[in-house]
Amino acid sequence: MTRPALRPRLIGLDADDTLWHNEPLFRMTHARFDALLQPWADAATVASHLAAVERRNLSTYGYGAKGFTLSMLETALDLSHREVPGAVLHEILSAGRELMRHPMEPLPGVAEALPRLAAIAPLVLVTKGDLFHQETKLAASGLGAFFHGVEIVSEKTADTYRRVAARHGVAPEATLMAGNSVRSDILPALDAGCRAVLIPYPLVWAHEAAEVPQDHPRFSQCDSLAALADWLEALPQAGA
Known part of the structure; x- marks a missing residue:
């Protein structure tokens, strides 16, 4: 892993499959849908x-359970x-509703890692999807208190990350984005000039x-948010 010279001044974190389980819920719903269409x-x-x-x-409904449910209905x-x-059709709607209401299960170690990361730099949640559903999931997770800001966006682009950094008064090169999606959390963050860490x-x-x-010189990978905290804690602070 290539270490940046200094700690970041702002840390962006993805939500789905970075803080809590998400993709397994969609796959369970998909399996139920398969059975209905046999x-x-x-x-x-x-x-x-x-x-x-x-x-x-995607360009009409965006990301998330509501768009997925509408796409299942159209496919049926x-x-x-x-x-x-x-x-x-009623069963498909019920499956989508259950997906929306499924309890949030934070990934192991996330609740312990977030306060450590927040002590390094302000945390901003950067997630895409349905506004209501993402807000509901964050509230249900019990993790919201660790975040200095929440950005729920329709798509993650380089401009998205530049705007997030600017809103928090930090240059992109002093911003770090961490998440599980190479397409959404890593590549556009690098294009914006940020550092990016794949979890x-x-x-x-x-x-x-x-x-x-x-x-890429600004790309790194850690096995977990706890490992990310370990790595960043070992770096000198800006201005030290």
């Missing part, structure tokens, strides 16, 4: 069609040639998959 298509066909519908709908109508019974999660949504920029 009369019309096999699991591989359902997965392929749903992925295409989701990609097409498509694959059944509009013959899917109302009872099945891998075992499951990755296909839309978030991207090549890891192994040789």
Whole structure:
């Protein structure tokens, strides 16, 4: 791992699959959806069609459980040639509602790592998705008190990270972003001039998959937020 010279002055953290489990919940809902559509298509066909519908709908519905539910409904109508019974549509809506209401389960060690990170630099939650759902998940997690700010955005781009840094009065080069998605948390943060740390999660949504920029001088990887805290605590403070 290439160590930056100094501690960051602002730390951005992703939410889903960085602070708490998220992708497993979507996959469980997907499996339930597969079973509901068995009369019309096999699991591989359902997965392929749903992925295409989701990609097409991202610019309209954005990210999150609500958009996923609408895409499941559209997929069911498509694959059944509009013959899917109302009872099945009701079950799909119920699956989406349960996904929205599922209890938040912070990842192991997160609650212990956040105060350590907050002692190094102010923490800002930078997450994308439905505003209401992300706010609800943060409140349910009990982790909100550790964050100096919360940024819920429709997409994570280089401009997103530049704006976040500017709002908190910190230059991009003094800002560090950490998360599990190479596509959303790493590449655009590097493009903005920030440092970026990948915290891998075992499951990755296909839309978030991207090549890891192994040789980038501002890129690092840690196994967990606790490991990130260990690393940053060993660095000198700015101005020291």
